[in-house]
Amino acid sequence: MSRPESSLGNTLRAWRARITTEDVGLPATRRRRTAGLRREELALLAGISTDYLLRLEQGRALRPSRDVVAALARALRLSTNETCHFHLVAGLLPPTPKGIPQQMPxxxxxxxxxxxxxxxxxxxxxxxxxxxxxxxxxxxxxxxxxxxxxxxxxxxxxxxxxxxxxxxxxxxxxxxxxxxxxxxxxxxxxxxxxxxxxxxxxxxxxxxxxxxxxxxxxxxxxxxxxxxxxxxxxxxxxxxxxxxxxxxxxxxxxxxxxxxxxxxxxxxxxxxxxxxxxxxxxxxxxxx
Structure with missing residues (x-):
């Protein structure tokens, strides 16, 4: 019986695919089978093991810690709304900002x-x-x-x-x-x-x-x-x-x-x- 799709895993794979090595300051390599960062590159940037990232993407690990989610969000260059969504699909409450913005965009x-x-x-x-x-x-x-x-x-x-x-x-x-x-x-x-x-x-x-x-x-x-x-x-x-x-x-x-x-x-x-x-x-x- 096939494993059901993981919303967390799908989200991680989609975000990893849109990030290039140039975006995160890693040296570019010529031969890549898929777009975006390799799994080991994202794991290195986030400070987690490649095996754990694989389990997250495959839906075998569904409850990452708040520190892991924050590290992956930084590595993936997520926006504020994307970071909130990431916390939700990981089963966590979104982080709250420390202060009210006082500057006009x-x-x-x-x-x-x-x-x-x-x-x-x-x-x-x-x-x-x-x-x-x-x-x-x-x-x-x-x-x-x-x-x-x-x-x-x-x-x-x-x-x-x-x-x-x-x-x-x-x-x-x-x-x-x-x-x-x-x-x-x-x-x-x-x-x-x-x-x-x-x-x-x-x-x-x-x-x-x-x-x-x-x-x-x-x-x-x-x-x-x-x-x-x-x-x-x-x-x-x-x-x-x-x-x-x-x-x-x-x-x-x-x-x-x-x-x-x-x-x-x-x-x-x-x-x-x-x-x-x-x-x-x-x-x-x-x-x-």
Whole structure:
């Protein structure tokens, strides 16, 4: 009776076949029967025996240790998502990153720079504002005038000092649904980054200062929608209704927040007035 196919073995063979000796700095040899690294070459790079790698690929060994999986992942040049998948097929929980990313990937930076006519802000997974367009500054107040700590939306919503009176915070603070959705997203971040001391300190700080936050944090709800239609009060154009969307970039774990107006509406005209104001003020694209 034939041995059933091993998902772990198939995965290892497929990844080994796509790696060349040049990729890993090994001397190239002319005669190769198959593409990719030889089994003994991968075993050497990972610091394991060739026999054990053979047993893994043939499905005779199904439970490699976390250290073996990590060594093979490094040797195979796996991406973050591939490393997570590798752990899962090996019967292990994926590794958790130590800290929340605080840098914008270049691709997101280029996108934001081309969206100058739209209010766009980019937040970390802890909801600290990392970058914004000039339209964001005109619509919601210039973040450059605030410290990095004050640019954290969690602090602003649940601890909001009296001087934080620009439209974003004055409207969002009164929205129970928004607060619940924000805390639900924070709970996901907490699970993804259990070793991030700065994030844990943030949660502890807000929890000690806000009974409402403590109640929401203890609730089991997950997956609430952060976006939706928002009505803001602006000192230049008065009340303005905008569609608020939150786009996540999983690999770098940032949130892109946008505000747009429905075409052909008075709200679009008001947003256009703010674009003119943004052009006159010449506020640059900024980052924290």
């Amino acid at each position: 270049p691709g997101v930076q280029r996108l934001v720079s081309r969206w100058g006519n739209i209010p766009v802000g980019v937040f970390s997974a802890s909801w600290t504002l990392l970058s914004w367009t000039s339209m964001w500054a005109v619509l919601l107040g210039d973040p450059a005038l605030r410290t990095p700590e004050e640019r954290n939306l969690v602090r602003a919503v649940f601890e909001g000092p009296s001087d934080m009176d620009h439209p974003l915070f004055s409207v969002e603070q009164s929205t129970t649904e928004f607060k619940a959705a924000l805390v639900a997203d924070l709970r996901i971040t907490h699970g993804a980054y259990p070793q991030d001391e700065e994030f844990r300190a943030l949660i502890g700080e807000v929890m000690s200062n806000s009974e409402e936050f403590r109640d929401l944090w203890s609730a089991p709800a997950l997956g609430s929608r952060l976006g939706g239609h928002k009505r803001l009060r602006h000192p230049l154009v008065g009340e303005i209704g905008l569609d608020n969307d939150v786009l996540k970039v999983p690999d770098h774990d940032v949130r892109i927040v946008t505000y747009t107006a429905e075409p052909g509406t008075p709200d679009e005209e008001k947003l256009e007035c703010l674009r003119v104001a943004a052009a006159r003020s010449a506020l640059p694209l900024s980052s924290g």
